[in-house]
Amino acid sequence: MVPLGGEKMFWLSVTKENDIPLIRQVYDQIKHRILNGQLKGGERIPSSRELAANLCISRNVVLEAYEQLIAEGFIETKQGSGTFVGQGAFLEQDISSNVKTKINLTTSNDDQEIINFRSGIPALNLFPKKVWAQIAKEVYQNMEPQEIGYGNPEGTTQLRKVLSNYLLKTRGVYCSPDQILITSGATQALSILAKLLLKQNDTVIIEDPVTYEIQNIFSNQGSTLYPIPVDEKGMRTDLIPSNLKPSFVFVTPSHQFPLGGILPIQRRIELIQFARQTGCYIVEDDYDSEFRYNGPPISSLQGLDPEFVIYIGTFSKILSPGLRIGYLVLPQTLIERCRDIKWYADLHTSSFEQITLAKFIEEGHLERHITKMRRVYEKRRKTLIQALVSNFSDTISIHGDSTGLHLIVEFKNIDFSEELLNKVLSNNVRIYSVDTHSYHKGKHLNKIILGYGNVTTEKIIEGITKLKETLSS
Amino acid sequence: MVPLGGEKMFWLSVTKENDIPLIRQVYDQIKHRILNGQLKGGERIPSSRELAANLCISRNVVLEAYEQLIAEGFIETKQGSGTFVGQGAFLEQDISSNVKTKINLTTSNDDQEIINFRSGIPALNLFPKKVWAQIAKEVYQNMEPQEIGYGNPEGTTQLRKVLSNYLLKTRGVYCSPDQILITSGATQALSILAKLLLKQNDTVIIEDPVTYEIQNIFSNQGSTLYPIPVDEKGMRTDLIPSNLKPSFVFVTPSHQFPLGGILPIQRRIELIQFARQTGCYIVEDDYDSEFRYNGPPISSLQGLDPEFVIYIGTFSKILSPGLRIGYLVLPQTLIERCRDIKWYADLHTSSFEQITLAKFIEEGHLERHITKMRRVYEKRRKTLIQALVSNFSDTISIHGDSTGLHLIVEFKNIDFSEELLNKVLSNNVRIYSVDTHSYHKGKHLNKIILGYGNVTTEKIIEGITKLKETLSS
Numbered sequence: 007m008v009p010l011g012g013e014k015m016f017w018l019s020v021t022k023e024n025d026i027p028l029i030r031q032v033y034d035q036i037k038h039r040i041l042n043g044q045l046k047g048g049e050r051i052p053s054s055r056e057l058a059a060n061l062c063i064s065r066n067v068v069l070e071a072y073e074q075l076i077a078e079g080f081i082e083t084k085q086g087s088g089t090f091v092g093q094g095a096f097l098e099q100d101i102s103s104n105v106k107t108k109i110n111l112t113t114s115n116d117d118q119e120i121i122n123f124r125s126g127i128p129a130l131n132l133f134p135k136k137v138w139a140q141i142a143k144e145v146y147q148n149m150e151p152q153e154i155g156y157g158n159p160e161g162t163t164q165l166r167k168v169l170s171n172y173l174l175k176t177r178g179v180y181c182s183p184d185q186i187l188i189t190s191g192a193t194q195a196l197s198i199l200a201k202l203l204l205k206q207n208d209t210v211i212i213e214d215p216v217t218y219e220i221q222n223i224f225s226n227q228g229s230t231l232y233p234i235p236v237d238e239k240g241m242r243t244d245l246i247p248s249n250l251k252p253s254f255v256f257v258t259p260s261h262q263f264p265l266g267g268i269l270p271i272q273r274r275i276e277l278i279q280f281a282r283q284t285g286c287y288i289v290e291d292d293y294d295s296e297f298r299y300n301g302p303p304i305s306s307l308q309g310l311d312p313e314f315v316i317y318i319g320t321f322s323k324i325l326s327p328g329l330r331i332g333y334l335v336l337p338q339t340l341i342e343r344c345r346d347i348k349w350y351a352d353l354h355t356s357s358f359e360q361i362t363l364a365k366f367i368e369e370g371h372l373e374r375h376i377t378k379m380r381r382v383y384e385k386r387r388k389t390l391i392q393a394l395v396s397n398f399s400d401t402i403s404i405h406g407d408s409t410g411l412h413l414i415v416e417f418k419n420i421d422f423s424e425e426l427l428n429k430v431l432s433n434n435v436r437i438y439s440v441d442t443h444s445y446h447k448g449k450h451l452n453k454i455i456l457g458y459g460n461v462t463t464e465k466i467i468e469g470i471t472k473l474k475e476t477l478s479s
Numbered sequence: 480m481v482p483l484g485g486e487k488m489f490w491l492s493v494t495k496e497n498d499i500p501l502i503r504q505v506y507d508q509i510k511h512r513i514l515n516g517q518l519k520g521g522e523r524i525p526s527s528r529e530l531a532a533n534l535c536i537s538r539n540v541v542l543e544a545y546e547q548l549i550a551e552g553f554i555e556t557k558q559g560s561g562t563f564v565g566q567g568a569f570l571e572q573d574i575s576s577n578v579k580t581k582i583n584l585t586t587s588n589d590d591q592e593i594i595n596f597r598s599g600i601p602a603l604n605l606f607p608k609k610v611w612a613q614i615a616k617e618v619y620q621n622m623e624p625q626e627i628g629y630g631n632p633e634g635t636t637q638l639r640k641v642l643s644n645y646l647l648k649t650r651g652v653y654c655s656p657d658q659i660l661i662t663s664g665a666t667q668a669l670s671i672l673a674k675l676l677l678k679q680n681d682t683v684i685i686e687d688p689v690t691y692e693i694q695n696i697f698s699n700q701g702s703t704l705y706p707i708p709v710d711e712k713g714m715r716t717d718l719i720p721s722n723l724k725p726s727f728v729f730v731t732p733s734h735q736f737p738l739g740g741i742l743p744i745q746r747r748i749e750l751i752q753f754a755r756q757t758g759c760y761i762v763e764d765d766y767d768s769e770f771r772y773n774g775p776p777i778s779s780l781q782g783l784d785p786e787f788v789i790y791i792g793t794f795s796k797i798l799s800p801g802l803r804i805g806y807l808v809l810p811q812t813l814i815e816r817c818r819d820i821k822w823y824a825d826l827h828t829s830s831f832e833q834i835t836l837a838k839f840i841e842e843g844h845l846e847r848h849i850t851k852m853r854r855v856y857e858k859r860r861k862t863l864i865q866a867l868v869s870n871f872s873d874t875i876s877i878h879g880d881s882t883g884l885h886l887i888v889e890f891k892n893i894d895f896s897e898e899l900l901n902k903v904l905s906n907n908v909r910i911y912s913v914d915t916h917s918y919h920k921g922k923h924l925n926k927i928i929l930g931y932g933n934v935t936t937e938k939i940i941e942g943i944t945k946l947k948e949t950l951s952s
């Protein structure tokens with residue numbers, strides 16, 4: 007240690023016994039002495055030669071540390087007279103003592119022990135890891151420079167081309183690739199639409215019940231929600247007031263969430279006609295209709311009138327929610343503004359994963375995966391229905407088209423309060439109340455949502471048995 | 480072809496010579512005849528047995544097509560009397576003629592021929608494709624089910640831990656992993672901050688000049704921009720009116736964009752004191768300071784007072800813009816609300832790529848890549864400076880600390896109008912005017928930004944020679 011500075015004595019020490027470079031050690035100590043006021047503005051500090059000699063280190067080390075301190079304004083050299091502490095480089099309070107280093111990371115709430123009937127979660131352990139890994143490796147090895155650079159907000163050309171074919175073939179969605187905008191999941195698609203279509207005090211027609219989160223995304227934008235009740239066939243379009251002029255109508259026609267109905271053609275046509283008359287849009291959220299167990303997927307509403315329907319799709323249910331890829335199919339008139347909003351939101355979705363996904367679809371893996379998973383989910387669904395019937399027989403009825411990753415159970419004599427849901431949870435089973443998703447609370451208290459996508463048949467049977475135990479106790 | 484339906488004659492045909500399944504062919508044709516009104520509500524259609532016989536196909540095919548049509552409401556069966564077209568399933572206008580199938584995809588504007596001095600683009604052909612591909616493959620093959628499911632809005636634990644170490648070591652940023660929020664690039668970080676901190680009519684202090692896009696992101700949120708001029712050392716903090724109460728001050732202290740100055744410690748302290756007095760935040764955008772050629776990177780402003788400074792970082796410049804990963808380092812008080820905003824924006828950034836990136840950093844590849852690229856960019860910078868000096872000698876001066884991926888050239892007698900920039904472009908060189916990024920236009924007309932990150936030394940020499948040609952002609 008050597009004394010440093012003018013009249014007062016300050017001590018500077020360096021060591022070769024840690025992995026902090028000597029330059030950094032010298033720099034750090036002088037900087038902190040200046041910041042905390044130990045070295046004051048205008049004070050002279052030793053020349054680089056002097057300090058290097060005292061510390062027994064190379065003069066270049068001290069020179070480099072001084073250069074850095076000069077670049078940042080901590081010290082300054084005056085030709086011929088030496089090196090001085092800069093003015094105004096003192097900051098009250100020592101920050102080093104102030105730093106919170108506690109590591110308090112949020113961890114997943116899902117205890118492994120709990121049988122979780124959360125809806126919308128695919129079978130996570132059946133994600134095609136091997137094929138995906140192989141394709142990703144090939145894609146990353148062979149990426150072109152322009153694919154590594156900034157992309158376009160609408161997404162990669164290749165993915166949009168592949169997707170437009172896929173959508174026509176499997177979902178009856180009519181669109182050219184330039185009508186597609188790739189988003190970071192369906193949630194971003196919704197949040198972009200809210201920005202695109204909603205001004206303060208605009209009205210949005212929604213289904214009641216509808217995903218809780220969707221209500222929030224739309225009302226966060228300052229709009230008024232106008233809920234229309236849902237029956238076993240989806241939205242009661244006959245209850246839409248003809249004098250209402252909403253910005254858009256939000257529907258889940260292929261598989262209403264949560265109640266599970268398919269919107270019949272008559273109601274679809276009513277919606278299209280309402281849109282044509284009022285000039286509003288229909289936003290069709292198609293979140294899981296690829297998995298239909300008693301026939302092919304229901305055709306999209308978008309196919310009926312691509313000028314008035316905005317279609318939202320996602321790969322979260324058919325592949326992985328962790329991937330965060332979804333998309334919008336837009337009428338021509340909205341494409342330009344939507345690109346702008348996406349641009350200001352995050353420029354574009356990761357090109358790397360878009361290219362991998364395009365290749366995965368192109369090589370037929372997506373369709374094979376869907377076919378495989380449809381069988382898995384169909385079996386889980388059947389097991390769940392059997393378990394429900396054998397445990398609860400005629401005290402329940404089961405609702406929803408046999409589509410997707412969840413079903414609805416209506417109990418004749420039970421209302422699912424927060425307390426009851428917690429009692430079930432204390433027996434290590436997590437179920438979800440339909441009423442959480444209700445706009446007008448209290449109408450669906452006796453209905454629960456059971457998601458079976460990520461629960462094995464063994465766990466389904468165990469879970470329903472435990473549910474029975476709790477409800478009987 | 481067989482006649483179908485009641486009194487009128489309609490024709491239905493199926494073929495085994497294309498790859499559309501027979502069920503789909505039957506379904507599609509009946510559906511379209513109903514939608515376009517050729518088959519009217521209430522009309523009887525042939526029984527499944529009858530139609531199957533006429534078409535010489537299996538009855539099961541027809542039954543499945545009918546089931547689908549029944550599920551969607553197009554037809555209905557009446558016990559004992561047959562199958563009928565549903566009411567209200569007619570929609571005016573045939574959509575199939577309406578579908579625009581023109582493929583009009585946006586393609587990149589960057590012609591290969593053009594030497595593009597765009598700033599902020601790293602050397603795209605030097606992205607570590609092989610290592611990245613290998614790590615990605617291993618990561619994807621070994622992903623745990625919970626990593627494939629929905630993640631947390633703040634990002635994966637592993638990446639935030641690795642990043643907090645990296646930031647302390649390389650950037651002097653003091654934070655615990657729970658202060659980090661992973662975003663889809665720095666643009667999303669800015670857009671989240673705008674939502675977090677700005678209400679209608681709030682004031683934001685910005686540098687002038689500052690990236691054009693940043694001005695838009697903040698003013699889109701309804702805020703008023705208050706520009707403070709920048710000199711060769713960055714923001715003129717002495718010009719901030721002490722009675723101003725902004726929501727935050729936006730600065731690029733390590734390397735002002737575009738002018739390239741390093742904000743000296745005295746001005747940094749003025750900013751911190753201003754923040755403490757007015758209760759506003761400082762938003763520190765650190766977009767490219769990892770590449771400094773005459774010393775280590777400048778320490779962050781955040782390190783001076785982590786309670787008042789929000790730090791934004793990105794992997795776009797040090798790895799790839801196509802990856803779309805950036806991050807926010809937040810004061811403890813803002814973490815919760817920031818997570819919510821991220822959640823409503825897109826739930827979270829892709830877990831797959833976060834895990835890959837964490838491993839890439841952990842294994843030391845990032846630091847090795849930065850070291851390698853620093854040498855590449857230093858050489859490009861030197862080549863550019865030499866080319867400028869030998870072509871323009873004392874008619875120009877060069878500005879900006881030797882950091883990052885761009886420098887500024889000030890011409891003594893030339894103003895760069897739109898017309899002149901286009902003239903340069905017609906000679907296959909693209910340069911950018913500083914004035915584009917000015918809030919108060921007209922002060923920086925004689926300065927251009929030359930980005931050299933993605934231009935090889937050969938192209939740099941060629942480009943500057945061509946620039947000289949154009950400017951002399």
